[in-house]
Amino acid sequence: MITAERMAAVDENAAALGVPRKQLMESSGNAVARAVRGAADPGAAVALVCGRGNNGGDAFVAARFLDDYDVTVHLLGRPETIGTDIARENWGALTAADFDTRVVSDSRDLALDDPDVVVDALLGTGVTGALRQPERAAAEAINGTAATVVAVDVPSGVDADTGEAAGVAVDADRVVTFHDAKPGLDALDAAVTVADIGIPEAAELFTGPGDRRLLSRPADTHKGDFGEVLVVGGGPYTGAPALAAQAAMRAGADLVRVACPRAVADGVQGFEEGLILRPFDGDRLRIDHLDHVHELAAAHDAVVLGPGLGDHEATLAAVRDFLADFDGRAVVDADALGVVPDVDTDATLLCTPHGGELRGMGGPSADDWRDRLDAVADFAADLGHTLLVKGAYDVIADGERARVNRTGNPGMTVGGTGDVLAGAAGALLATQDPVDAGALAAYANGLAGDRVVDRQGYGLLASDLLPELPRTLWGGADE
Numbered sequence: 242m243i244t245a246e247r248m249a250a251v252d253e254n255a256a257a258l259g260v261p262r263k264q265l266m267e268s269s270g271n272a273v274a275r276a277v278r279g280a281a282d283p284g285a286a287v288a289l290v291c292g293r294g295n296n297g298g299d300a301f302v303a304a305r306f307l308d309d310y311d312v313t314v315h316l317l318g319r320p321e322t323i324g325t326d327i328a329r330e331n332w333g334a335l336t337a338a339d340f341d342t343r344v345v346s347d348s349r350d351l352a353l354d355d356p357d358v359v360v361d362a363l364l365g366t367g368v369t370g371a372l373r374q375p376e377r378a379a380a381e382a383i384n385g386t387a388a389t390v391v392a393v394d395v396p397s398g399v400d401a402d403t404g405e406a407a408g409v410a411v412d413a414d415r416v417v418t419f420h421d422a423k424p425g426l427d428a429l430d431a432a433v434t435v436a437d438i439g440i441p442e443a444a445e446l447f448t449g450p451g452d453r454r455l456l457s458r459p460a461d462t463h464k465g466d467f468g469e470v471l472v473v474g475g476g477p478y479t480g481a482p483a484l485a486a487q488a489a490m491r492a493g494a495d496l497v498r499v500a501c502p503r504a505v506a507d508g509v510q511g512f513e514e515g516l517i518l519r520p521f522d523g524d525r526l527r528i529d530h531l532d533h534v535h536e537l538a539a540a541h542d543a544v545v546l547g548p549g550l551g552d553h554e555a556t557l558a559a560v561r562d563f564l565a566d567f568d569g570r571a572v573v574d575a576d577a578l579g580v581v582p583d584v585d586t587d588a589t590l591l592c593t594p595h596g597g598e599l600r601g602m603g604g605p606s607a608d609d610w611r612d613r614l615d616a617v618a619d620f621a622a623d624l625g626h627t628l629l630v631k632g633a634y635d636v637i638a639d640g641e642r643a644r645v646n647r648t649g650n651p652g653m654t655v656g657g658t659g660d661v662l663a664g665a666a667g668a669l670l671a672t673q674d675p676v677d678a679g680a681l682a683a684y685a686n687g688l689a690g691d692r693v694v695d696r697q698g699y700g701l702l703a704s705d706l707l708p709e710l711p712r713t714l715w716g717g718a719d720e
């Protein structure tokens with residue numbers, strides 16, 4: 242099953258792998274033609290009723306594969322208003338090849354002439370709300386025929402995710418849907434076929450620019466804000482919490498606060514950039530500080546726990562107690578990771594170990610990412626938390642979903658890049674589910690490193706990643 246939103250992301254990732262949408266449309270159209278062949282023999286009258294989006298584009302392609310049928314292609318609206326270049330090019334190919342094309346500028350003029358098969362290509366996953374005119378009248382006209390109705394991707398007017406229609410919808414006999422089943426189609430009284438359109442599995446497994454679509458959607462659980470992040474870190478390592486906090490800002494958090502030892506707060510630069518300090522006394526985290534940390538954590542959407550805390554016994558005891566009583570969302574990094582397997586917690590954790598830290602947690606060791614994928618997924622399921630295992634290929638898994646990230650380069654083994662990753666993951670965890678947050682953070686952090694190295698060669702500093710982060714998350718894919 243795939244949602245409409247995820248489908249759009251996978252489609253963009255496929256394009257980034259070199260399989261552009263136009264090729265997918267060619268496969269989709271071919272699949273629609275096969276569905277028509279299954280419904281009627283050559284020579285039968287086939288009316289393709291097309292909207293101006295890519296759903297209509299699929300039907301323009303189908304017409305070329307149905308040259309041995311009596312095909313009529315109806316376009317609702319003027320050709321100049323076709324919404325995408327690829328749909329417009331395919332419409333142009335039909336007119337140039339002298340197909341029977343009809344431009345319907347007034348829906349009252351849609352004359353379907355009693356066809357054997359109607360192809361419903363008015364709207365697909367791009368629909369929002371109830372069908373407007375002229376699509377509504379066209380859907381009613383389709384429902385008024387005695388023809389076998391073959392819907393492209395989803396019956397027009399039906400929400401692919403829920404199966405519900407906000408008003409009039411096409412009543413399809415058959416649906417040919419692309420790449421994977423859509424959750425809403427189960428509920429329909431229609432025969433549904435899933436057509437493979439040549440999207441490689443890599444477009445789903447590997448992170449890509451399409452994953453960034455998650456960030457443009459309104460974050461409904463958080464009333465439209467980007468979330469507030471608390472970094473709990475510092476002790477023997479003083480720079481780590483500042484790096485993590487700045488990365489969280491660059492990855493879009495509205496507000497970042499840092500809980501660190503006063504000794505760290507006083508001595509470190511990098512806190513001046515809009516970060517808010519909430520120091521505790523002394524030079525490392527201890528159990529005495531937990532009231533302060535809990536109170537702060539409860540007021541934030543996500544916590545980043547670990548950067549620079551160190552592995553002093555008193556600090557690890559405090560981390561353990563903190564997690565045992567915490568029920569929010571946290572990224573856990575560095576020395577705090579070793580505590581996670583021993584703690585019973587209601588918190589939602591995104592743990593970010595490298596290979597060595599994973600073994601320290603009792604996790605699997607596997608060099609090849611393919612072997613690691615299954616082993617990490619199993620270990621995440623045992624832990625009951627999400628893992629982002631850093632490596633040449635990062636593996637992100639929670640036991641149900643697994644993703645792999647290929648951005649990044651050997652220059653990023655320098656100290657501090659892990660703190661940047663943890664901070665970015667914290668910002669994303671404030672609004673996204675843990676697998677998506679981990680996958681996006683790994684993608685953006687690695688891409689930031691690739692861009693720095695492309696520009697200046699190796700010799701990268703972790704802080705060089707910070708100014709790159711916003712563009713990797715929100716800028717053009719090819720910048």
Ligand SMILES: NC(=O)C1=CN([C@@H]2O[C@H](COP(=O)(O)OP(=O)(O)OC[C@H]3O[C@@H](n4cnc5c(N)ncnc54)[C@H](O)[C@@H]3O)[C@@H](O)[C@H]2O)[C@@H](O)CC1
Pocket residue numbers: 248249251252265266269292293294295296297299324325363364365366367368369370371372373374376393394395419438
């Ligand atoms: N990966 C993908 O996403 C693929 C998509 N393909 C096709 O592309 C379709 C999605 O294409 P689009 O995103 O262009 O969207 P649609 O073709 O579904 O809709 C296009 C336009 O319809 C208009 N519209 C929206 N709601 C409306 C309403 N209630 N009443 C009237 N008009 C309305 C909007 O202006 C929208 O842009 C899929 O359903 C599928 O058929 C395939 O070609 C292959 C791959």
Ligand SMILES: [K+]
Pocket residue numbers: 296361362363364365392393394395396397
């Ligand atoms: K449709």
